[in-house]
Amino acid sequence: MGFLAFIRESFNIRNFYHTTSIDNLSSILKKGLIPGHEKPSGQDWMGLHSGKGIYLHNSLPHHELINGYDENEAVPNIVVLEVKIESNPKFFLPDEDIGLPMDENGATQALQNGEAVAYMDKIPSNKITSIYIPLRQNEENIDEYMDSIDDFVISGGKFYRYDVDNETFE
Numbered sequence: 001m002g003f004l005a006f007i008r009e010s011f012n013i014r015n016f017y018h019t020t021s022i023d024n025l026s027s028i029l030k031k032g033l034i035p036g037h038e039k040p041s042g043q044d045w046m047g048l049h050s051g052k053g054i055y056l057h058n059s060l061p062h063h064e065l066i067n068g069y070d071e072n073e074a075v076p077n078i079v080v081l082e083v084k085i086e087s088n089p090k091f092f093l094p095d096e097d098i099g100l101p102m103d104e105n106g107a108t109q110a111l112q113n114g115e116a117v118a119y120m121d122k123i124p125s126n127k128i129t130s131i132y133i134p135l136r137q138n139e140e141n142i143d144e145y146m147d148s149i150d151d152f153v154i155s156g157g158k159f160y161r162y163d164v165d166n167e168t169f170e
Helices: 003-011 022-031 062-066 104-113 143-154
Strands: 013-021 054-056 078-086 092-094 117-119 128-135 158-163
Touching: 013 022, 013 054, 022 078, 022 128, 022 143, 062 078, 062 128, 092 104, 104 117, 128 143, 143 158
Parallel strands: 128 158
Antiparallel strands: 013 078, 054 117, 078 128, 092 117
């Protein structure tokens, strides 16, 4: 086992995915993910952890990418960020919709079962490893975000275009 693999395994560092409005992308790449005080975009309700935690998926949320494109405006309205953080249950609570206890035991179960969780702290921008944006084939109408994305890629991040027509990555 290589040194980095040993470190990841020892500290249980793994990838999680966060979906947010594409309008938040530039700010997030500068400041990181910070628990907000308003309902997530496209949602007319507040989650139990909204404003206190950052909701994360345990696997890439393809359903969010498929539905994250505004057909009327012909633009993406969401972005999925991949983050690499320690999965220590003391920093998490389970998503309130899955019916687990709202404590460290519930978080442990949610993490083991691959359920959605809320991370109860800020996630610095240097923990973001990849950006996924839903687009139509050959679409180039994300110019207003490209400076931030270019800076992110230059600093070692990965950028993926999710082709909503073919449900594939470019």
